[in-house]
Amino acid sequence: MIRVALRGLAGRKLRSALTALAIVLGVAMISGTFILTDTINKGFTTIFTESYKNTSAVITARSAISSSNSGAALTGGFPASVLDKVTGLPDVSAAAGSITDTAKLVRRNGSTFGTHGAPAIAVSYQPHEERFNPLVLVAGSFPTTSSEVAIDKTSADKEHYKPGDTIRVIARGPEKLFTVSGIVKFGTVSSIGSATIAVFDLQTAQQLFNKLGKFDVVRVAAKGNVSSSKLATEIRPLLPPTAQVRTASAQVKQETKDVGFVGIIQKILLGFGGVALFVGAFVIFNTISITVAQRMRELATLRTIGASRRQVMASVLGEALIVGALAAVAGLFLGFGLAVGLDKLMSAIGIDLPKSATVFATRTVVVSLIVGVAITLLSALRPALRATRVPPIAAVREGADLPPGRLAFLGPPLKAIVTAAGIALLLYGFFVHGIAVTQRLVAMGVGALLLFVGVALISAWLVRPLASVLGWPATKIGGSAGNLARANSIRNPGRTASTAAALMIGIALVTSVAALASGIRNTVHNTLERTFVGDYAVTSPDGFTPFAPASEKALARVPGVTAVSGERVGDGKAFGNTVSVSAVDGDVAKVIHIDWAQGSDATPAQLGANGAILEKTYAKHRHVGVGGHFSLQTPAGTKLDLVLKGTYVAPKGPPAFGSVIIPQRTFDRVYPQPTNLFEFVNMRGGATDANTKKLKVALADFPDVKLQTESQFRKNQSKFINQLLALLYVLLALSVIISLFGIVNTLVLTVFERTRELGMLRAVGMTRRQVRRMIRHESVITALIGAALGIGLGFFIAFLVTQALKKDGIGFAVPTVSVVVFVVAAIVAGLLAAILPARRAARLNVLEALQYE
């Protein structure tokens, strides 16, 4: 029987290959995701581990708040005397102090390297502490004078910096000129992503970052057999309150925690892999069902010569097993290519993360293979069960029907129940309050899955009306070929329905994403329009990385400027939580519209040293009224006693401020390195070319910022929506491609099945062109049915989501242009899918086709 299965596959190479492809792509997505995220994770852990090589214990500045990006930059370091005390311990074999801060490298064209949220690392170097140094020289030497800097290889390669070249670096304040002394690489890591590294000699670093007599990190190596934890215990009592000690492994663990987002990326990508596999399952189910129907006589003959039901089932499942296994293996390896593609895709929208050498974990192999084989087998289960019902008499009787299965009477109600259950789960996931996030996500995921399956089942009833409407153009354009195409598409409604269903899933998801995006875009656009009312905005090139506020003064000196207001950002601890802190000056209301609940546009100027502004509901939930006191702790440990001076209502959509607003002067006093998120400028005459030119000139010395008119700024601020949308489209495209294979497959099988009929049509005068046209139209009609169902479902899902997010101001919007694009895409998809089957049909030799048995 296994041989029958094997030979059957060999005899149906094309359709087996097409079937396999449906799974290959899904599995590749899974394996590619694992390979990429493993490689990134390994990249991070390698960086963290190598940062503390030969180190037993690490002393760092203590941050008062637990925040993911409260690095040394936000604290002011700790006294260098710690190093002497620690070196004096009998168990210490070596110790070295260093500076870790941030410094931006400037490109040759004057702009900074955009790091898209990745750190622009600055570290110090000491010639005698080689043992702790994770950096490896690629060219030149480490810096030894105050005018030298070593930079990372990636940045150097991008801008062709060589040792001896001059480079501008922004540490604090305006940029400074340095000579490149050398090019470095981070240990064994292949890529540090979009991060950059600047290495200074120790004294230079201390000077640059205002840390004379201070360190950010002290690395300590223990003597021979002293354990790290023992060493840490010995060090702890020697430290001032501004410093803390951890064992090297605890430090690595701590830093690894900060990159938990890689896990989230992994889950999201796996989700898309899951969707692709789900679509693939439809394709496989469909192909195997059709194959079983076509092989009825063969299967029945097997029964007449003594094959048992179980053997028939085994032969169908055996075929699926082989296809699934081959597809899984192919997908596993295609994953390498896909990992590269995914990486490129993420880089394109600015997510460029560190990478080690490619990691190919056992887990990747196991999961990919199991998933690929399991999905194939599961999809084959129903057709295989049907195959067991093929009666032996079908061997001699044309058109014998399958006897209905024992559970056939459950059919129609089951379809309704599956659909209803899907909708119920979706409603539960979207609208029921007080359930855990995972529970919610699972409810929504399973709900969507059931809904898709349910609609696919029900759609067999919808094929006839849909085809008569959607096939109407075909009958007009295609003449008799179009008429036949429409008739053919409803000949086997179940088959057309499940073929279309695969496409439906992809289109439904794409449509709901598009509808959501246009809803969100509207909200964001309106909010930005209302909120940001200045003439010009200054941000870092990527729009969200905070930058040094030094440019404020330069802007203020430009003639014609009526107001310059910067918004500082930082982390703090208030009401027991880590919160984001914004600091404003008295002019803020001139550039940002604030919807006051209590207070007025004059309030920001009247904050004094310890006034604060909070969002209305935020204040209410924390029981502070105007005039009430609360405290804010900075990362460096300073405690501020604040008085609430005003409250405002936050707009729906992206907020303009952090949770707590404090006066700028106070912020600059207690945050060691203040940074701005935005700077806004008002000028006489508003945004004009002449004014733009003047401001540009003033900003020439600040390559880390970008000047924009307010309208450009608003556009840039909502750019992420389009980028995200593009990313989602690309990821969903995979599912759409898989469903195309489904259409190709069905058509190829249909052509095969109708060989005799096609021969007859040719014999009575149909031209090859007409045959091709007929197949093409049938394909387009199927694709359009998928698109119609998908767009409908997509709207339904988007509607549910927007209803659930109503309070966040996200409304339902019909993305008309996108819908038109999707319909056109479906037509093109149908045409593409028809190419191969149409060619096969047209190639049929009339005589052979008629004799075909």
Next chain:
Amino acid sequence: MAQTATETHPAGAATDGAVVAATELTRRYGQGDTAVDALRGVSLQVRRGELSAVMGPSGSGKSTLMHILAGLDRATSGEVFIDGTAVGRLNDTELTRLRRKHIGFVFQFFNLLPMLTAEENIVLPLSIAGRKPAREWLETLIDKVGLADRRTHRPSELSGGQQQRVAIARALVSQPTVVFADEPTGNLDSATSEDILRLMRESVDTFGQTTVMVTHDPRAAAIADRILFLADGLIVRELPRSDPADVLAVVNELNAR
């Protein structure tokens, strides 16, 4: 077969010495006004080592009878015994076992598996049953059907006559109690038909293979040890071994009615 012990020998001595026996078989297709009675009470017995032919006008119920005898279809009433086992009461698993052991089938349209070679097709019933063909028997059989030089050919590479030889060898390979053949020459030209008929006759003579064959061709019927004539779902005449002219005479007579 566990079943043989319980369901052997129905009342009466009707099945004495018979490997296939049918009692009062009826078969009704459809219901109500459109119902067709394809068989209206057919009883017959086939003795071991005998080649029987079934003849009759088109639509007389020959195929229906054959399908019911072979356990492919169920009678509306009446019972079929194969080697003493009542076929009508078997469930699917038992029927499968019955087919493996007792029944071979030769189809009008050959019904070979296109992806297997001639030899693989021939041994398929054995491999399905998890048995190994006895090498010697297989060689004898392949020699007999004259396919020694065609073993590795696919059905599509064989002529119609050759395909039917493969099908006959496949029916014989498990040495079943009885081989049923429904118009085995119906799809072949007359020269090839003669070949096939000779082969069927030889399989009875050499291997003692009990065979029941449906045919329209008086020359085919002439190789049989006995000829049953069916008309309107009833057996209306029986001839012992006869020559084609006598058979033709009966056929014409029945057609004239």
